[in-house]
Structure formats: structure tokens, C-alpha cells
Amino acid sequence: MTMMNKSEAIEVSGLTKRFGQVTAVDSVTFSIHQGELFGFLGPNGAGKTTTINILTGLARPDAGEIHISGIDCTVNPKAAQHLIGVVPDESNLYPELTGLENLCFCASLYGMRKKPRQSRARELLDTFGLTEAAGRKFAGYSRGMKRKLVIAAGIIHNPKILFLDEPTTGIDVASARQIRQLIADLNGAGTTIFLTTHYIEEAERLCQRIAFIVRGRIVRIDAVEDMMRLTEGRHVVQFAVSNNVAGLCEQVAAEFPNLQCHAVTGGGIRVESSEPVRVGPLVRLLEDHGAEVSEARKVRPSLEDVFVEVTGIEAGAMKQEKEKAKKGGGA
Amino acid sequence: MKAWIAFWNILAKDIRSYYLKPPNISWGLIFPLAWAAMFFIRSGSGLDSIRALLPGVIGVSVLFGTTSLLSVTVTFEKKGRSFERLLLAPIPLELLMLAKTGGAILFGIANAFVPMIMASFLTDLTGVNWLTLLPAVILIAVSSTFLGLFIAVSVSEVFEAQTFSNFFRFPMLFLCGLFFPIEQLPIWLRPLSYVLPLTYGADILHESFDGAASLPVWLDLLVLAGFCMGLFLLSLHNIKRKWIM
Numbered sequence: 129m130t131m132m133n134k135s136e137a138i139e140v141s142g143l144t145k146r147f148g149q150v151t152a153v154d155s156v157t158f159s160i161h162q163g164e165l166f167g168f169l170g171p172n173g174a175g176k177t178t179t180i181n182i183l184t185g186l187a188r189p190d191a192g193e194i195h196i197s198g199i200d201c202t203v204n205p206k207a208a209q210h211l212i213g214v215v216p217d218e219s220n221l222y223p224e225l226t227g228l229e230n231l232c233f234c235a236s237l238y239g240m241r242k243k244p245r246q247s248r249a250r251e252l253l254d255t256f257g258l259t260e261a262a263g264r265k266f267a268g269y270s271r272g273m274k275r276k277l278v279i280a281a282g283i284i285h286n287p288k289i290l291f292l293d294e295p296t297t298g299i300d301v302a303s304a305r306q307i308r309q310l311i312a313d314l315n316g317a318g319t320t321i322f323l324t325t326h327y328i329e330e331a332e333r334l335c336q337r338i339a340f341i342v343r344g345r346i347v348r349i350d351a352v353e354d355m356m357r358l359t360e361g362r363h364v365v366q367f368a369v370s371n372n373v374a375g376l377c378e379q380v381a382a383e384f385p386n387l388q389c390h391a392v393t394g395g396g397i398r399v400e401s402s403e404p405v406r407v408g409p410l411v412r413l414l415e416d417h418g419a420e421v422s423e424a425r426k427v428r429p430s431l432e433d434v435f436v437e438v439t440g441i442e443a444g445a446m447k448q449e450k451e452k453a454k455k456g457g458g459a
Numbered sequence: 460m461k462a463w464i465a466f467w468n469i470l471a472k473d474i475r476s477y478y479l480k481p482p483n484i485s486w487g488l489i490f491p492l493a494w495a496a497m498f499f500i501r502s503g504s505g506l507d508s509i510r511a512l513l514p515g516v517i518g519v520s521v522l523f524g525t526t527s528l529l530s531v532t533v534t535f536e537k538k539g540r541s542f543e544r545l546l547l548a549p550i551p552l553e554l555l556m557l558a559k560t561g562g563a564i565l566f567g568i569a570n571a572f573v574p575m576i577m578a579s580f581l582t583d584l585t586g587v588n589w590l591t592l593l594p595a596v597i598l599i600a601v602s603s604t605f606l607g608l609f610i611a612v613s614v615s616e617v618f619e620a621q622t623f624s625n626f627f628r629f630p631m632l633f634l635c636g637l638f639f640p641i642e643q644l645p646i647w648l649r650p651l652s653y654v655l656p657l658t659y660g661a662d663i664l665h666e667s668f669d670g671a672a673s674l675p676v677w678l679d680l681l682v683l684a685g686f687c688m689g690l691f692l693l694s695l696h697n698i699k700r701k702w703i704m
Contacts, residue, residue, distance in 0.1 A: 184547055188703060205703075209549035220540035224476050236468035237548035239461020281544075 136195070137162045137289050137320035138183065143192035145178055145344075152178045154344035156192070160322060160337075162288075165315040167335035168324040171441055175344040176324040177217060180291050183322070184214050197288060210238065213287030217294040217324075219274035223267035227258055227277050230266055231284055238285035245284070252280040256310070272303025279307065289320045296330060308334060332431040340439055348438045352431065358438075359429030365405045367414060368396045368423040379417050380410065390436065400433065462550040469545065469558035477532050478566045486524070488573055494519050498638060509582040514664030515637035516574045518657055521596065522603045522628060525567035529560060529607035530620040537702070538617065546703065552695060560604045567600030588667045591676050595663035598683040602656040605690035612697040636661045641673070656686035 138160040145153040153175040160166045168176050181187035183194060185205030194201045196208035221230045228249055235245035253259045256276040261269065269277065275295060282290060292311065296304040311334055315321050325331050331338055332352060339349040348355070369376070376397050377389040387410075388400040397414075399405055407424050414421050435441070477483060498512045536542040545555055578584060610623045634641075634648065635657040641649055652658045659679040666672030672679065 186543060186546060186703060206549060206551070209547060212547075214547050216540065216543060218540055220543060222472075222476070222541055223539075225472075233468060233472055234544065237465045237544065237550070239464045239549075241464065 135162055136160065137164065137197060138322065139193075139195040140179075140183070141193045143179065143182060143194065144190050145175075145182060145187065146190050151344050153182065153189075156341070156344070156346055158339055158346060158349055160320060163315070163318050163320055164337060165311070165321045165323065165335050167331035167338040168322065168341060169326070169328060169331055169338060169435065170324075170341035170439075171326070173343075174341045176341060177293055178344075179341070180214070180293050180322070180324065184212060184291055185209055210285075211288045213282040213285065213290045215279050215282040215290065215292045215295055217297065219271075219278045221266045221274070221278060221281060224265065226263050226265055227253060227269070228262040230277060231281055234281040235284045240285060248284060248286075249280075252284060256280050257306070272299045272306075275299050275303065275307060276310075279310065283314065283319070287319070289322065290314065292321060292323045294324055294326065296325070296327065328432045328435050329430065338431070340435060342439050342441065355431060355434045356429075358434050361402055362400055362429045362433065363403065363405050364398060364400050364427045364429050364433065365407060365410070366392060366396060366398045366423075366425055366427050367410070367421055369414065370395070370420045370422045371418070373417060373419045376414060376417060376419060379413060383413055384410070398427075400429075462554055465548055465550045466554055466558045469555070470561040473532070473559065473562035474565070477528060478562050483528060483566075486527070490520060490523055490570075492573070492577065494574075507582070509578050510584070510668055512638070513574060513578050514661060514668050517571045517596065517664055518599060518635070518637045518661050519632065520570040520574055521567040521599045522631060522657060524570035525563045525600055525603040526607035526610065526624045526628060527621070528566060529563035529604055530611040530614075530624050531617055532563075533559060533608065533611035534614060534617050534620045537611070538615070542702075552698065556608065556691070556695060556698070560608055563604040563607060564597075564600045567603055568596055571596040571600070588670075591663055592667035594680060595660055595667060595683075598680065598687060599657065599660035599664075601687045602660065602683055602690060605687055605694060606656070608694040609690050609697070612694050612701060631655055631657050634658070636665070636673075656683055656690075659683045659686070 136159045138158075140159070141157050143153055143156040144151065156175070156179060168179065170176050178187060182189050183196070183201075185201070188205075189202070192202070194205075197211050199208040199211075201208050222233065225233060228246075231249035231252060232245050235248060240248065250259075250262070253262050256279070258273060258276060258280070261273060266274065266277065279292070279295060282292075295311065296307050299307070308330060311321065311323070315334075323331065323335060335352055337349070337351050338355060340347050372395065377391055380387060380389040380397065380399065386401060386403065387405065390398045390400075392398050399410065405426075411421050411424060494516050498515065533542070536545075545559070546552075548555065575584070606627060607624065610620055610627070614620050614623050630651075632638075634644065634652045635655050636652065637657070641652045641658065644652065659674070659682045662672045662674055663676055663679045663683075666676055666679075
């Protein structure tokens with residue numbers, strides 16, 4: 129039995145979950161401080177949702193220990209459920225109930241009496257800009273409205289800790305911006321947030337610390353600033369290419385072995401080096417191989433670059449994969 | 460207290476969302492009426508046969524009403540993942556499942572009274588032993604509901620719930636002594652009758668209407684209560700094993 133720190137909101141040690149021969153979560157250890165916004169990043173099937181399911185009591189671990197606000201939830205996952213709120217990756221409220229009825233029903237699950245739950249539901253509908261839709265059935269809401277109401281349902285009982293699983297996936301830009309602001313406000317008000325997302329820029333903007341998870345294992349866990357230090361002294365140039373030419377990165381690697389090259393989703397390449405990158409020779413090389421270079425620009429290294437370096441996974445591909453799964457009805 | 464607020468609201472939501480919906484109310488009325496008419500016409504023995512048919516019709520009404528709705532609604536909520544909200548609520552799983560099944564139990568009890576009310580206009584129901592009839596109706600509703608829960612936990616699709624329900628229900632129509640005595644079944648089929656909960660419920664119903672039970676009523680009640688407990692515990696075990704993986 130390890131010693132647990134009561135000031136930590138969540139402490140997880142050696143968490144392991146297997147489904148048959150597949151190890152979905154493999155000896156995962158981390159802790160989240162009270163009031164922290166913690167990001168959990170990884171590609172599809174990395175073990176993000178399984179980890180949330182175990183922490184919230186929807187799945188049982190095969191090994192490891194879980195403490196939530198100092199409460200040992202390893203054996204009894206119900207023990208801390210009154211302290212947590214969960215926003216799943218799917219909008220799973222009741223389609224036959226109105227927005228107001230859904231929130232009141234969710235509040236009743238946490239033992240809230242009629243008057244307090246109605247006033248809290250109206251307050252949240254107002255905060256999330258859904259007052260006018262309060263009397264409409266959930267089935268008739270737009271995707272963005274559904275996500276907002278699901279988040280409102282997750283915080284209806286004022287939880288100390290909120291689990292957000294892909295809160296902005298598959299919704300329009302305006303709604304996503306609004307939701308990000310709401311997440312920042314909630315965290316500002318003291319709620320500890322465990323956020324999974326495949327939008328790395330979203331995690332970079334919102335989170336204080338981040339863990340990268342790949343094939344069930346945490347490959348790096350650090351504060352965002354410390355992660356970004358990995359990119360210090362890195363020079364990145366992105367080339368936009370208007371026609372589709374295969375094998376450009378291979379040509380760059382053969383000609384300039386000191387450069388690291390990645391294909392960019394939507395066309396083009398991204399070149400990185402510890403030395404300043406000379407654009408002219410690269411443009412000539414690309415054009416010699418039939419590429420029509422429409423733009424070359426220096427870019428600030430981002431958390432996405434750190435993610436690619438640490439995990440070896442192309443972040444754009446991860447995002448596309450997730451969006452595709454969402455449109456196809458997958459999680 | 461907080462857990463009971465959740466219990467009551469889950470029960471009230473289900474009654475409003477599922478059991479008080481016009482299609483389900485009409486199902487509760489038309490189905491018993493159709494069964495009653497079918498057996499009444501088939502027997503051809505006039506209005507006198509209504510009282511003899513009533514235990515069977517009550518049993519069928521409760522069995523089909525409860526199992527159909529519960530297995531479908533729970534499977535529907537599980538598939539739409541709204542059931543996860545209930546599993547995340549800080550209430551004991553036992554209380555949660557009692558709340559989820561409460562609506563079906565009440566619906567089953569209400570279904571039992573539909574043929575009784577109709578029959579009261581056509582035949583004389585004096586002499587019915589209500590002291591045995593009421594506990595029998597309640598226990599049949601509870602055991603049938605928990606059978607529906609057992610089915611819901613065993614399947615993942617709504618259509619599977621219906622198919623699997625029929626796998627149990629249709630044999631029960633003939634094996635449980637609802638419309639003809641178990642003694643008339645081939646001898647090799649009789650042991651099967653005694654592993655089905657409705658057999659004991661039907662026996663008490665026959666006792667209540669005609670004083671024609673084949674087992675002591677206390678034994679029927681005890682076995683039926685045992686089935687209720689067993690099916691509920693088995694369903695809880697399966698929920699923990701299959702839904703909280």
C-alpha cells in the first residue's frame with residue numbers, strides 16, 4: 129500500500145486494465161493536484177477513455193490503486209462518486225426530456241431537492257446560453273447545444289473534480305470556443321479538471337500539466353511550460369505545396385540529413401532542425417521534384433511538435449482519425 | 460435520504476417516459492383483452508368460463524407487460540449510454556436497479572387488474588380470495604420484471620431483448636398451468652414446469668378464484684419470493700460482471 133497525499137485530487141498508481149490479450153491501460157501512474165487542469169492526450173485506442181472509466185467507477189482495474197480526494201476507490205469505486213462529475217465523449221442525455229428536465233433529473237441523481245435543483249438548472253442553462261431552449265426536447269438540440277447541456281449536466285451538483293472526455297470533438301468552431309472558455313472558467317473557480325482531447329492546441333491553451341499516453345502507457349508527463357522547453361533552440365519551417373507529390377520528405381532527408389521532415393496534413397511538409405533552416409535550397413529541391421511551393425514560413429514550435437517527437441505519432445493524422453470516427457458514429 | 464431522492468426520480472422518470480406513453484397503455488389494455496377473447500372464443504362454453512380463464516389471462520398479462528417493456532427500455536438506455544449516468548450516480552447498485560424495475564412492477568400490477576375489471580362486468584366475481592390474489596399478483600409482477608431484467612442484462616440489442624424474452628415467455632404459456640393443469644402435460648415435461656416462477660404464481664391465482672391450488676399457498680408464495688430474490692441477485696451479479704467491466 130503506497131502513502132497517499134491528501135492534497136492531491138487524484139492519485140493513481142500502477143493502474144492496469146486488460147481486455148483479453150490486449151492491455152488497454154498498462155501500469156499507469158500519475159497524480160493531479162487540487163484545482164489543476166490536467167490534460168490526457170493520445171491517439172484513438174491509447175487508453176484515455178478506459179482510464180476515465182476506471183477512475184469514475186464504470187470499469188474495474190486489474191491492478192493498481194486509485195485515490196480520489198484521499199478516498200481509496202480501488203475496492204469501492206462508489207465511495208467518491210459524489211465528488212466527481214463526468215462529461216462522456218458522447219452526448220448521452222435523455223432524448224425524450226427537455227433541457228431543463230434533463231438537468232433536473234441529473235441533479236436528483238445526486239440527491240438534490242426540487243427547489244435547489246430547479247434553480248441550479250436554470251442558472252446553468254443561463255450560463256451556457258441555453259435558456260431559450262430549456263423547454264425543448266434534447267433530441268432536437270444541435271450538436272453544439274447537446275455538448276453544452278451534457279457539460280452542464282456534469283457540473284449540476286458542483287463536483288470538486290470534473291472528467292471531460294473529448295468535450296469539443298465534432299462541434300462547430302463557435303461552440304468549441306465557448307466550451308473552452310467555460311472549461312477555463314470552471315477551473316478558475318477551483319474545479320479540478322481531467323481533460324482528454326486529441327486537439328493538442330486545445331490542451332496547450334487550457335492545461336497546466338499534460339500526460340501523453342500511447343498504447344496504454346504514459347510516455348511523458350510534465351507541465352506545459354516544461355514540455356515546451358523541449359522545443360527551445362528548434363527551428364521549424366513549414367512549406368505549403370499546392371500539388372500532390374509523393375516522397376518529398378524522403379528527398380529532403382536524402383539531400384539534407386541534418387533536417388527532420390514530416391508531411392503535413394492537407395499538403396506540404398514541415399522541416400525541423402537545431403540550426404536555422406535555409407529556405408532557398410529547400411524550395412529549389414522541392415520544385416526540382418515537381419512540387420509547386422506556394423508558401424514557406426517559419427513557425428513557432430508547438431506542443432504538437434513535442435507530441436510528435438515524444439510519441440512518434442503524427443498529430444494531424446490523429447485528429448483526422450478521431451473526427452472520422454466521430455462522424456461515423458464511433459466514440 | 461439523498462439516495463431515496465434519486466430512487467424516486469428514476470422511478471418517476473421511467474413511469475412518465477415509458478409506462479404512461481399512449482402506445483404502452485394501449486398495449487396494457489389490448490393485449491389482455493385479446494388473450495381473454497381468444498380463450499373465451501376457443502372454449503365456447505359461454506360466460507361461465509370467464510372465471511375459469513381469468514387466472515391464466517391475468518398471469519399472461521402481467522408476464523408479457525413487464526418483460527416486454529423492461530427488457531427493451533433497459534437495453535435502449537444501455538445502448539444510448541444514458542444508463543451510464545445512473546451507474547455514475549452515488550447510489551447503491553441495488554437501489555438503482557430497484558428504481559429501474561419499480562415502474563415495470565407497477566405496470567405489471569396495473570395490467571393484472573385490466574382483465575379483472577373487464578370480467579367484473581361479465582361474470583360474478585364474488586368469493587374471490589383477495590388475500591391470496593393480491594400477493595400473488597405482486598409477486599408475479601416482481602418475478603416477471605426481474606426475469607425481464609435478467610434478459611436485458613444478457614443482451615446488447617433491443618431486438619435481441621424481444622427474441623430472448625419470447626424464448627422464455629411462450630413456453631411459459633403452456634408449461635405453467637395457466638390455462639390447463641400441469642397434470643395434463645406429458646410426464647417428462649412436468650419437471651420443467653416446476654423450474655418456472657409463473658407456475659407457482661398461476662397456482663395461487665387458481666386458488667384465489669376456484670380454490671384449486673395443487674400446492675399449499677404458503678409454499679407457492681415462498682418459492683415465488685425465492686425466484687424474485689434469485690433473479691434479482693443474478694441480474695445484479697451480471698450487471699457488475701458485464702456492465703462494470
